[in-house]
Amino acid sequence: MISRLEQLKLGALKELDLITDAKEMELWRVNYLGKKSELTGILRSLSSLAVEERKPVGTAANRIRTELENGLDQKKCALREIQLTAVTREEDIDVTLPGRPLPTGRLHPITKTINEVCEIYNSMGFQVTSGPDVEWNYYNFEALNIHDDHPARDVMSTSWVDIEADKDRGQMLLRTHTTSVTARVIESQNPPIRVVEPGRVYRYEATDATHTPMFHQIDGLAIDKGITMADLKGTLYEFARRFFGEGRGVRFRCDYFPFVEPGVEMAIECLVCNGRGCRLCGNTGWIEILGAGMVHPRVLERGNIDPETYSGFAFGMGIDRLPMLRYGIDDIRLFYNNDLRFLSQF
Amino acid sequence: MKISLKWLREYVDITLSPHELANRLTMAGTETEGMQCIGENWTGITIGEITDINPHPNADRLKLVTVNLGSEQTTVVCGAPNVRIGSKVAFAPVGAQLIDGHSGEPFRLKSARIRGVTSNGMACSEKELGISDSHEGIVILPDEAPIGTPLAEYLGDVIYDLAITANRPDCLSVIGVAREVAALTGQELHRPDTSYAEAGHPIEQQISVEIADPELCSRYCASLITGIRVAASPRWLQQRLLKCGMRPISNIVDITNYVMLEYGQPLHAFDYDQIQDRKIIVRRAAAGEKITTLDGLERTLSPDMLVIADQKRAIAIAGIMGGIDSEVADGTSSVLLEAANFNPGSIHRTGSALNMPSEACNRFERGIRPELVDEAIRKATKLIIELAGGQAAKGLIDVYPNQQDQEPILLTNEKIRGLLGIDFSTDRIVAALTSLGFTCEIATNSSGVRATAPYWRSDIKQEVDLIEEVARIIGYDKIPTTLLGTTLPSQSPEPMVKLKQMIRCHLRGYGFQEIVTYSLTSLEILRKLLPDNSIEPTPIRMANPMTAEQEYLRTNLRANLLTTLYSNRKHEDDSIRIFELGKVYLPRQNDLPDEPEILCALLNGPRQSKSWHEGDSPVDFYDAKGTVESLLHNLVTNLDFEKSSDASLHPNKQAAILIDGNKAGIVGELHPGVREAFDICEPTYLIEFNVTTLLPFTTGHKMFRPIPRFPAVVRDIALTVDREVPHHSIQSNIEGTHLVTKVTVFDVYSGGQIPGGKKSIAYRITFQSPDHTLTDDEVDKVQKQIIDKLSRELGANLRS
Structure with missing residues (x-):
């Protein structure tokens, strides 16, 4: 009986080897492993065998059954592989053809810069706020210690609005700096205050590669008990570190702005020459980035904040200059000409 | 302000290098904007004297010049027309670095054979030394120039260009900067000698001064010098003025300028003999009063301007410019020297009104102290005596009615x-x-x-x-560097900031490029927006427009976007989608203008970038509307559209955007006439809405809806209706039905088997119940209700 089983197995496996499709394989399964197959018959009739024969025949039959089943599984896999290879060989594309394009829009480099700058200050607790572009003389100048005959007005040539002046707030103008928002915040909010104020500003100036009648600034303000110039330095230093990168030298020097005292100017090591001196930095190795200082006591008083109790710092920075430095853009007009060949680069 | 280092060294000992000094000043508030190092590259160039001149054997226009350099003599070829025996010259030996007289490029001097004669060096022109552009002849140095001395030692200097901040008019002077240097380097200031011998009659007997308006003139000081000779200034004085950017005129005028540069106190010299009745009156000008100033122009004055006058007429505009009648000229023999202090505001207004900026005006308007006059007038008087001869009257006139001392x-x-x-x-x-x-x-x-x-x-x-x-x-x-340690203010971000950012990000995702355009525009451009060229609303005008293109504040973003579209179409044939999110400026009575934030976007050209994938169909109204729907569904809950009548848009292809029934914006095709006015060829679609109006509708709080537990049943129906029946009324009819959760239109068709005047419109309807699985019978019943209702209300028929 056992030799019959061995013979059966050899025959079956030989036959299995020659099979090339699923249909033949099914026939083979029915033939050798099906209910009516010889092997199943033998397994069923084990009970009718003599006791001493029952065990060895049973063991051999079950072993052979497992071997045939394994053989069948292997064959299935092999056939599946052959089939998939055939199918995928047919499905051939040119992967070097371009993909189906998704629409790609972009934000304006000025918007991106404002977002980036605001995000840095946001993370230090400064909230974004805003004010009007068309402003009263009072908020743009008077409230900031810049009276009518102040020489600082000469460097901020003003575009005036052709509407009769208000007797308290003066002539309407296009704000020359976003510091006008600082004046409004000081007047309308109570300490603690931490805000940044991005926006458009205007100057009465002829257009050239470094001047446009409209550009962008961001001002910032922090007022509370015990705010010091050390905090001002720390905050601005942190900004410079995050915007311009670790390791870029930062310098704070004395400067004058009527609404702060002491006044500060912050410069960074030139991005082109790294401080050695070149044309961009006028051979100084430094590039002025922003003006700042401790808010002048008279400015606080005008906003009904007691300078004996509270102190604070303010800063103001040109936005347009930042992407110009970062990308080496040499003409500020490019931002406002809106040529898509320029804008699509950012 | 330009400051010479050599001059500065007269008042303070400087041990720092010129660059270190610049840095120290900059850090302490006096910014060095530029530095010109004269003689930096003059290595080897020395002072020589021409001892002999012989003709060149082979060239008529060249000469052989022998130069005595102290330790040696050398003969070189020279072509300059101004060589003379005895002249002191700047001699450059072989190896010296010079500037090429023709190309302006630096070069190193080599030994050369010129027409057969070897020349080992040359006498230099100003251009070759890099001092100026003059190349007509060689530099002839003063007779006292020491032979053999390096030229850099004799002529070299560093000229600092300092940016003096508006609060420090005292630093608009060499002594002012010297004081800063002294303080920063721990040095003492050497005060110049201002003493001189007085002679003749007391000044009070020869002139009197009256300040009629002490508010505009706080102090007036004068000295009188008689018997002077007006001539050119000595070379050293001229050189110093030139280095500081001032032009030498005559000894008297140059001295007033020199002392102004030295002390920061402007001075003025009058021809004493031209002052009528020997009396100076400092008064406001009469309305319409005229004076001819030194520049020969007649100026008409007004009562807010201050003049220096004699009994008859104004002889100077105070602090601005002198009059021509009392000008110090060649024949002047007596000079009345003025050092006064004028009101900064008044000087500023007068200078601007007459458009006469000057060095004096620049100092007065920044508010210099009246105390500056003492030393300045003495120093100038001393210099006049020394350089123009004559003698000073005894004493000074000093009218100083309200002296104000500094308070501790x-x-x-x-x-x-x-x-x-x-x-x-x-x-x-x-x-x-x-x-x-x-x-x-x-x-x-x-x-x-x-x-x-x-x-x-x-x-x-x-x-x-x-x-x-x-x-x-x-x-x-x-000063240390610390981070803010104070209380964090309560955080209440401006919702507008976030909304604007969201809109920008969504549009970027939809393939739109953001642009930023000027707030100022022209009437001409605004006129193009309406077919009848009217402008509504009237824009705000600037009082001092720079150009006609920047005369009015924009009342919409459309014009700038269309202009941008046009200029980009010239070079771009692919799809253009652009937007701007910014303010417009709408006039209001007695207040600042309203500045709503507006979004405006344009779509133009092919729907998709040209590629090998799909055909290139142009964008249409539904691309624009789809953008609005995608964008606003993210932001608001109740969005709707209705027919609208914006005159800039195509009358039949536009719709108002409604949010909770409020008109918030518009979407549509640009009116062909308007499009043509902007020179745009293809149909162009516009989206515009007021983000400020939108804001309150975007702040609603969203609540979670559970995912349906029971399966949905989907049915498609096709209807024929009159062409005029809008989709919207069919949709809302279906939507209002019980168990209907979603309605999608998926086909609109007319022509073919559809009778004239009719259209076929097909919907996919989703039915779903929150509490059980729907049976076919249930759905059939509802579907029948829908069709009956559509038939009754809109005359719709079900297509079989």
Whole structure:
């Protein structure tokens, strides 16, 4: 009986080897492993065998059954592989053809810069706020210690609005700096205050590669008990570190702005020459980035904040200059000409 | 202001290198904007004397010139027309670095054979030395120039271009800067000698001065010098003026300018004999009063301007410019020298009104101290006697009705710590202030000092001003760096900031490029927006427009976007989608304009970038509307559209955007006439809405809806209706039905088997119940209800 089983197995496996499709394989399964197959018959009739024969025949039959089943599984896999290879060989594309394009829009480099700058200050607790572009003389100048005959007005040539002046707030103008928002915040909010104020500003100036009648600034303000110039330095230093990168030298020097005292100017090591001196930095190795200082006591008083109790710092920075430095853009007009060949680069 | 280092060294010993000095000044508030190092590259160039000139054997226009360099003599070829025996010249040996007289490029001098004669060096022109562009002849040095001395030692200098801040008019002078240098480097200031011999009659007997308006003139000081000779200034004086950017005129005028540069106090010299009745009156001009100024122009004055007058007429516009009648000219023999102090505001207004900026005006309008006049007038008088001869009358005229002394200001250590975040010892504070000329007294009842500003400082008014002085002298770099440790203010972000950012990000995702255009525009461009060229609303005009293109504040973003579209179409044939999110400026009565934030977007050209994938169909109304729907569904809950009538848009292809029934914007095709006005060829679609109006609708709180537990049933129906029946009314009819959760239109068709005047429109309807699985019967029943209702209300028929 056992030799019959061995013979059966050899025959079956030989036959299995020659099979090339699923249909033949099914026939083979029915033939050798099906209910009516010889092997199943033998397994069923084990009970009718003599006791001493029952065990060895049973063991051999079950072993052979497992071997045939394994053989069948292997064959299935092999056939599946052959089939998939055939199918995928047919499905051939040119992967070097371009993909189906998704629409790609972009934000304006000025918007991106404002977002980036605001995000840095946001993370230090400064909230974004805003004010009007068309402003009263009072908020743009008077409230900031810049009276009518102040020489600082000469460097901020003003575009005036052709509407009769208000007797308290003066002539309407296009704000020359976003510091006008600082004046409004000081007047309308109570300490603690931490805000940044991005926006458009205007100057009465002829257009050239470094001047446009409209550009962008961001001002910032922090007022509370015990705010010091050390905090001002720390905050601005942190900004410079995050915007311009670790390791870029930062310098704070004395400067004058009527609404702060002491006044500060912050410069960074030139991005082109790294401080050695070149044309961009006028051979100084430094590039002025922003003006700042401790808010002048008279400015606080005008906003009904007691300078004996509270102190604070303010800063103001040109936005347009930042992407110009970062990308080496040499003409500020490019931002406002809106040529898509320029804008699509950012 | 331009300052010569050589001149500066007369008042203060400088041990720093020129670059270090520039850096120290910059850090302490006097920014060095530029530095010109004269003679930096003059290595080897020395002063020589021409001892012999012989003709060149082979060239008529060249000469052989022998130069004595002290230790040696050398003969070189020279072609300059101005060589003379005995002239002192700048001699460059072989190897010296010079500037090419023709190309302007630097080069190193080599030994050369010129027409057969070897020349080992040359006498240089100003251009070759890099001093100026003059190349007509060689530099002829003064006779006293020492032979053999390096030229850099004799002529070299460093010219600093300093940016003096508006609060420091005292630094608009060499002595002012010298004081800063002294304070920053711990040196003493050497004060120049201003003494001179007085002679003749007392000045009071020869001139009287009356200040009629003490508000506009706080002090008037004068000296009188008789018997002078007007001539050219000596070379050293001319050189100093030239280095500081001023043109030499005559000894008297040059001295007034020189002393102004030295002390920062403007001066003016009158021809004494032209002053009628020997009386000076400082008064306001009469309305319409005329004066011809030194530049030969007749000026008409107004009563807010101050003049210096004699009994008959104005002889100068105070602090601005002298009159031609009393000008110091060749024949002048007596000079009345004025040093006065005028009101800064008045000078500023007069200078701007007459458009006469000047060095004097620049100093007065920044508010210099009246105390500057004393030394300045003495120094100028001394120089006139020395350089123009003559003698000074005894004494000075000094009218100073309301002398104001500097008041001491209390500066506490506590305040310094509170503002700077660092403690400085009282000794250190006193040292810093004293170095700047302050007088300090230790405060008795608090820890600190009482400091009085020196007479030349006009900017020290309160404690913080003293704190800045201490900080800048000790150095801002000594102040520590800390992060804000104070309470974080409560966070209430402006919702508009976030909304704007969301809109921008969505549109970017939809393939739109953001643009930023000017707020100012022209009437001409605004006119193009309406077919009848009217402008609504009237834009706000600027009082001083720079150009006609920048005369009015924009009332919409459309015009700028269309202009941008046009200019980009010239070079771009692919799809253009652009948007701007910014303010427009709408006039309001008696208040600042309304500045709503507007979004405006344009779509133009092919729907998709040209590629090998799909055909290129152009964008249409539904691309624009789809953009609005995608964008606003993200932001608001109740969005709707209705037919609208914007005159800039195609009358049949536009819809108002409704949010909760409120009109918030518009979407549509640009009116062909408007499009043509902007030279745009293809149909163009516009989206515009007021983000400020939108804002309140975007702040609603969203609530979670559970995912349906029971399966949905989907049915498609096709209807025929009259062409005029809008999709919207069919949709809302279906949507209102029980169990209907979603309605999608998926086909609109007319023509073919559809009868004329009718259209076929097909919907996919989703039915779903929150509490059980729907049966076919249930759905059939509802579907029948829908069709009956559509048939009854809209005359729709179900297509089989």
